[in-house]
Each structure stands twice: as C-alpha cells, then as structure tokens.
Amino acid sequence: MSAITRTVSILGVTGSIGRSTVDVIEQARAQGGAISVEAITAGQNIAALAEACRRLRPRFAAVADAAQINEVRAALSGLDVEVGAGASALEEAGARPADWVMSAIVGAAGLAPTLAAVRRGAAVAIANKECLICAGPLMLRAAAESGAKLLPVDSEHNAIFQVLTHPAHVERLTLTASGGPFRTWTLEAMAAARPDQAVAHPNWSMGAKISVDSATLMNKGLELIEASYLFEMPEERIGVLIHPQSIVHSLVHYEDGSVLGQLSSPDMRTPIAHALAWPERIAVSTNRLDLAEIGGLTFAQPDLRRFPALGLAREALRAGPARVAALSAANEIAVEAFLGGRIRFLDISRIVEEAMAALEGTEAGLIAKTPSSFGEVAAVDQAAREAARRIAGSLAAA
C-alpha cells in the first residue's frame, strides 16, 4: 500500500458512480491518502449533496437547477462551502483547480463541466457516456491541446486501459459483453419482450435506459465507438465477445500473440480506484475474484441478426462523429418509446436504422460534417430525435 495525494472534484456526486467515488476516496484517506476535495455537484438531490459535503468537506458545491439556489444554501449552511446553482455553476465546478475530476453527471449536462476540466489539463475520469459519444473528437482534441489525461471508468474501457502497456504494438481489442437478458432468447421471443424483461440485467444493476441498451447490445455498440475514440483504434480492429459471467472485462491482443486482460468481480469501485490512483494503485475493499468458485467462463460471437444495434453502431463509427451523435440520439428516443409501451423491442433498432437513413436523405450535409462545437452536436441531436420520433409515431400507429 502507498498513499496518494490529490485534489479532486466530483461532477455528479449523488449518482451510483459518484457515491462509489466517495466510498473509494474515504478508503484512500483511511490509508493515509491526502485527498482534498475542490468541488462536487448534484442534479436535484440536495439532501444527498449535503451528506456528501459533510463527508468530503469540498470548497464548492453546486446543483444543476438555478432555481434551487436558496434551498441549497439553506441545506449547506454551516458547512463552510461555497454554493452555486445552474449550468454555469456546474461548469465552474469543472473549471476549478482540481488535479483529478470524476465526470459522472448523467447526460448532456455533463458535457460543458467535463470540457472545462479537460481544457485546463486535469486528469479526467470519464464515466459520462455523452462526453465521448456526442463529443468524442472535441474532447480528445481539447485533451491533446491541454495535456489532460482521459481515464476511462467504464469497466470495459478501464480494463483495456489497465493492460494497454504497449499501445504501439496492439493488433486488436476485444470488448466483452454480458449479452444482456435476451442473450439466449429467440428472435420471436424478443419481438414480444416487455420493458420489465428488458431492464432485468443479469450482472449489474443499472438504470432503465442503459438496461435496455444492454438488452439490444446498443450499449456495447456505443462502447465500441468510445473504445475507438479513446484508444485510436479503427472499427475493424475492435471485436465484441459475448461473455455472460462479466468477469473478463475486456482484452488487448498484441502482435506477439499475447492477450492481456483485466478480470474482477463486478464492482465499480475497482475501476474508480484505478482511475483515482493512476498511475499508481491503491487498496480498495471489494468482493475479490475467486475463479475456482465461479468455475467457468464462457465466450461466444454475438448474433448480429438478433442484435442489429451492434452493426448500426459500427456503421455510424465508420461514417463519422455526426452520425455517431445521431445514432445515440435516435436510440434514446426509441428506448423511451419502448419503455413507454408505444413500440416493440425489435422496433428500437429498426427506428434507429430508419432514422439514420432518413437523415442521410434530408440532413446529408449535417451528417457528413464533423461537429466542431456543442452547437453543431446539438443540431445533429435535434434532427435525429425528430426523425426517430416521426418513425416511432408511425410504428406505434401501425
């Protein structure tokens, strides 16, 4: 064991990743780590933000909604913390001087605060999907310019990052996928799958949207895109392997025939601790992996006929960043329609596919361009959502 010294901020401290980050920081402090906290943010849960302030003693705390400013002030009074509210306060949280920033705000609200941290050259732990899916090239360019280090927290990307000892000698990457709740279902059964069946993820407990993405494998498709951006690896050199036990989190294949992998019990504190301590390591208490107890690990090729989302994601990656942002936006609308009971499970990928085709027709100029600002990303996002809503509406009416 060795102690680390860090000044950290946590963007999104009250969600699942944020709470695990607080746990890891407290464990690091208990080992003698000198971790001071610059800023933390929350969405709407002011009670949880106040609790985090009591545990972490940050200098600055912010909530997303500007209208909550007085409520936050009241809840945090006596805690000796500066208080902010609204989009500019979230951005300030990212901009304030922390060496290490956890980017765990869910959704598009995470983009500006994360970019603020990246622009000043911090080590930024990326748990927010939108940062790479909607704005990957923007983030990477900003990181290259400022010298910021992007530390992936997703278990798959963190696994690759842990064993990427020789980036110049990689032959290919393999992302593992649990296969989701419909791994063994027939196409016919999947056609009739209900939302409650789709959100029952076998290995991880997650929100409804990401659970459905895991059921369609769109989640893995989006992770494939993130891996391509993060590790500068072309689409055709990233494979996906169905691995229902979720123990081998991903693999790096080297040109000498060696395949390096990271394994662990499913526990997000492991990748968070890895990102926090990087380039060192710290001890963190988790359920330790016991392969003899698990007994067997299995692997299979994904079935692209039953899980077309994976193919759609590969196409979007090949087509470019605007198409990727459009894919993600159309998928959000389709999943929402499925969770709302308006369309069937297999319609999700169908809507995404048709929305992409529609944009290629009506918005070809927009889709061909690499967005150079959040404004351009937002325009693509908007067009994709409209197309997806239109298609979902016609399917629901049919």
Next chain:
Amino acid sequence: MSAITRTVSILGVTGSIGRSTVDVIEQARAQGGAISVEAITAGQNIAALAEACRRLRPRFAAVADAAQINEVRAALSGLDVEVGAGASALEEAGARPADWVMSAIVGAAGLAPTLAAVRRGAAVAIANKECLICAGPLMLRAAAESGAKLLPVDSEHNAIFQVLTHPAHVERLTLTASGGPFRTWTLEAMAAARPDQAVAHPNWSMGAKISVDSATLMNKGLELIEASYLFEMPEERIGVLIHPQSIVHSLVHYEDGSVLGQLSSPDMRTPIAHALAWPERIAVSTNRLDLAEIGGLTFAQPDLRRFPALGLAREALRAGPARVAALSAANEIAVEAFLGGRIRFLDISRIVEEAMAALEGTEAGLIAKTPSSFGEVAAVDQAAREAARRIAGSLAAA
C-alpha cells in the same frame, strides 16, 4: 511494428526452446530487427548446431562435450565461426558480450553459463529450471549486483511478468495448471498409472521427465518456488488454480480488486518473443487466440490429497533454498525410477517426502543452510539423490 536492436546468445540452441528462439529471431530480422548473434551452444547434436550456425551466423559456437571438439570443427568449417567444446566453452558462451542471453540448456549444465551471463549484467531469458530451483538465491544476488535483468520464459512466469505493472501493489499471484493427464482420475486409478499414461500431456508436448512432473503437479510446485524467488512473493501469497485449457497462463491480483492476466494459445514463441523484445514488443506469427472458438475456460482448486507434490513444494519453499534443491533432486530420482518401471506413480511423491524427512535427520545442518556456491548446492543435491535412491530401492524391493 517496430524493429529491435540486440546482440544475443543462445545457450542450448538445439532444444525445443532454442529452436523456437531461432524462429523468433528470424521473424524479428524479417521485420527489420538488427539482431546479431554472439554465441550459441548445443549438447551433442552437432548437425543441428551446424544448421543453427548457417541460419544465425554466430561469432562463437560450442558443444558440451570436450571430446567432440574435432567433430565440431569439421562440421562448422567454412562457416567463419570460432569453435569451443566442454564445460569451459559453454561458460565462455555465457560470458561473451551479448546484450541478451537465452538460457535454455537443460539441467545443471546450464548453471555456470547462465551465471556468467548474469554476472556481466546481461538481460537473461530464463528457460532453464535449475537456474532458479537449485540456485535461485545465488542467481538473484548475482543479478542484483550486476544489474542483470532476469526475463522469465516459462509461460506462467512470463504471463505474470507481462502484467506485473505495479509490483508494490500486488495482493497475490495465481499460477494456472493444466492439471495434467490425471486431473480427473481417482486416487485408485492413479496408483496403477503407467509411465506411458503419465507422459501423455494434454496441451503441451514436452519431454518425459517434465511430463511426469506435470502429472504429479510437482512441475507446478517447482514453478511456485520459481515465482516466489523471481517476484519476491511469499509462499502463502501464491495460489495454484487448475485450468485444463491452458489459455490463461497466470494472474496477478492487485489491491484494488483488479486481476490482470495474460492469455494465449499454447505456443512458446509468444513468451520467447516477449522476452527478446522486452521492454518493447515485436510481431511474431503464432496461432492467435480465439476465445469464441474455445468457448469455455474452467477453473478449480487443486486436490492436494491426489497431488501431494504441491504441498511438498510449498513446505520446501518455506524451509529454504537447500530444501528446495533437495526436493528437486529427490524428485528427479523418483521420476527416473517411475519411468524405469521400478516404482508406482504415487511412490514418486512418497519418495520425495521420505527423502526430505531422512535429510532432516541425517543432513540437518546441510539442509538448514542457504547454499552460497554451486559446490554447496551440489552437496545437497548429492545427499538428496542418495536418500531418494535408497527409499526407491526399498519400495521397488517391497
């Protein structure tokens, strides 16, 4: 791909590891690697030595037997190579100025040439078991003094070495073991096992002695000892896991819950290429790992009742280096007696156990000491062989 520059020597060029090393060197040269060969050695196979000289163009070539000097001269005439024969010539091969030395001479004959390479601070790829089992502390001390780097070539140790990114943060190591041909046999069936059944290794083609060691799991016990020396890890922090597919070659468990492993198809060219290119990597043609094709990997705790050799090795490691050398020597005699049809399979471990007990009685002083020279190792070795022969004789007569 990138090209490496090395001056190399190969101690034991005609055996399985030596031949694979030649193959890897030729592949590295084909990629533009500037690899010149200083010295190569052979046991008795002069034709194979001549063939290696034609392929590698070394400056010096030696055979083990001094009496073969004229024969070697004749075979290598016209190849523009200095020629030597006998123990001093082998040692000279290790002493000559190569940056990188493959130590692949089988048995005790490899000790002096390897030590010569270690003493002058070379990077030494260790494929010879005796270097660590009989003289581990000696080799490690010499390496520490000269700055030599020991590069493990055994697939298990090489796997650990590849993922030992944070040595100060390791919780424990796991060596994987195929379980050998008797993995699923009952104790009763093992009692009646014949030599031809013991040498039928499921995954690797190896010599008879090491195949029997794989059947008793003594091989894994010896590897556990080597791992303890090489990675400075106490016995109780090294586990053994039965993994019949021999795909995951070993694992390093970190204090953050991450377990890093190296996987590959069974092909010694991978660890040899890793050692040759270290700290870089080079491309080498092997059967690439396809986990979807393999389908499943299984893991189980070893059964110490059926495989007592593993416990004997742990005891020897705890007792110290002289006991380790004695264990290995007694095991050689016992395996020889089994292969000669004079004792039964389960007698192998029994002989080793009883030989250790006998030495604790009659040679307690010798066994308690850490050998500080090859002479002291040889005395322990001699005493252990005598004790084992005596016990094997009485079992054979019974």
